[in-house]
Amino acid sequence: MKTIHVAAGRPYDIRIGGGLLRELPALLTGICGERRPRLALITDDRVNALADGARRPVPDLQAALEAAGYPVCKFVFPNGEASKTLDTVQKVYGFLSANSITRTDLILAVGGGVVGDLAGFAAATWLRGVSFVQVPTTLLAMVDSSVGGKTGVDIPEGKNLVGAFWQPSFVACDTDMLSFLPAETFADGMAEVIKYGAILDESLFSLLEAGAPGDRLREIIARCVDLKRQVVEEDERDRGLRQILNFGHTFGHAIEKESAFSVTHGQGVAIGMALMARACERVGLTPAGTADRIARCCALHGLPTRTDYPLETLCAHAMGDKKRAGDRLTLVTLERLGKATLHPVGAAELPDFMKGGAGR
Ligand SMILES: NC(=O)c1ccc[n+]([C@@H]2O[C@H](COP(=O)([O-])OP(=O)(O)OC[C@H]3O[C@@H](n4cnc5c(N)ncnc54)[C@H](O)[C@@H]3O)[C@@H](O)[C@H]2O)c1
Numbered sequence: 001m002k003t004i005h006v007a008a009g010r011p012y013d014i015r016i017g018g019g020l021l022r023e024l025p026a027l028l029t030g031i032c033g034e035r036r037p038r039l040a041l042i043t044d045d046r047v048n049a050l051a052d053g054a055r056r057p058v059p060d061l062q063a064a065l066e067a068a069g070y071p072v073c074k075f076v077f078p079n080g081e082a083s084k085t086l087d088t089v090q091k092v093y094g095f096l097s098a099n100s101i102t103r104t105d106l107i108l109a110v111g112g113g114v115v116g117d118l119a120g121f122a123a124a125t126w127l128r129g130v131s132f133v134q135v136p137t138t139l140l141a142m143v144d145s146s147v148g149g150k151t152g153v154d155i156p157e158g159k160n161l162v163g164a165f166w167q168p169s170f171v172a173c174d175t176d177m178l179s180f181l182p183a184e185t186f187a188d189g190m191a192e193v194i195k196y197g198a199i200l201d202e203s204l205f206s207l208l209e210a211g212a213p214g215d216r217l218r219e220i221i222a223r224c225v226d227l228k229r230q231v232v233e234e235d236e237r238d239r240g241l242r243q244i245l246n247f248g249h250t251f252g253h254a255i256e257k258e259s260a261f262s263v264t265h266g267q268g269v270a271i272g273m274a275l276m277a278r279a280c281e282r283v284g285l286t287p288a289g290t291a292d293r294i295a296r297c298c299a300l301h302g303l304p305t306r307t308d309y310p311l312e313t314l315c316a317h318a319m320g321d322k323k324r325a326g327d328r329l330t331l332v333t334l335e336r337l338g339k340a341t342l343h344p345v346g347a348a349e350l351p352d353f354m355k356g357g358a359g360r
């Protein structure tokens, strides 16, 4: 278990382990005490189906919570990035209103990063803020999106452009859920794991270069959560250090958007990391050989590392990134594997920089 200390809210615990879904009613009672708030369970149809039907591989959370005395209402939306929109949030507001969810109640986000980001944003904004609990069910959500309080949705102009910092009250990562993940979705999570190694922990990166996590998976998840915890505790609001968690994301988000989300977040991040490392190598910011190591490691874990989208188009999307200030965009670069730095470039220089022209 990790405890994360944040300025905007109480410290909260992140539990990682098998069987936590079954323990959730008891864990919630640890937060709520004798109180039995209404629980608004938000999930997607694919996660919901895992607990549905006669041969359900996953416990029926709603039934278990109701048996523990919690009134539960459930909102299920279609899985996938295409649902992470204001339109879905509006539907969630309708659901919260219809079920009289008040400020003393609790939103429960059960699913991957899409569910967590969307339900977290609804929690941040409904009645100007209600508490929420993250129950991440993908590797990506366990190692990254459930931790640190970034919530939000996509709009036609770009990824995560509308959102709020809103910390959960508790995070429960039931690692048993990972056994149901399709290989591609597991690989998406590995992209963020590789990112942590690249920006903060060379020994983690080397471990990943050796192959699949195997029976070290739980240890790796805990290590990533701890790395993110340290960064978020130092810079909760993304004003400086936290921006390193965006390594690979400026171009990753651009690629996701350009593909109309047929490229997943993890795939975009993998391509974005390789692209950025190659560009930085060419201008001498990153030691030679780094980009190849990143690309090889991503490929080993089933992730792409190249894109055919024109650089100019991607640079135009990239200028919509949240790390832009005026006509400068802060890029996340690698001083070496295991150490990231921030590197502002002018808008006009960006295409050249990405080709490796800048600084030569
Ligand atoms: N807030 C943050 O800090 C943060 C960090 C990283 C990523 N993100 C966001 O997270 C999103 C990506 O998250 P994701 O990769 O989890 O995608 P996702 O939520 O779309 O989940 C991927 C797929 O896996 C399914 N799924 C979920 N759990 C499952 C399980 N246990 N077994 C089988 N299938 C399961 C989902 O239904 C979905 O079809 C993106 O929107 C990204 O922007 C946010």
Ligand SMILES: O=C(O)C(=O)C[C@@H](O)[C@H](O)[C@H](O)COP(=O)(O)O
Binding pocket: 144, 148, 150, 159, 160, 192, 238, 242, 243, 245, 246, 249, 322
């Ligand atoms: O928590 C963070 O900070 C991150 O940057 C983690 C990223 O993996 C994540 O994809 C995040 O949502 C991207 O943030 P954004 O501010 O660029 O939307």
Ligand SMILES: [Zn+2]
Binding pocket: 144, 192, 249, 265, 269
């Ligand atoms: Zn990410």
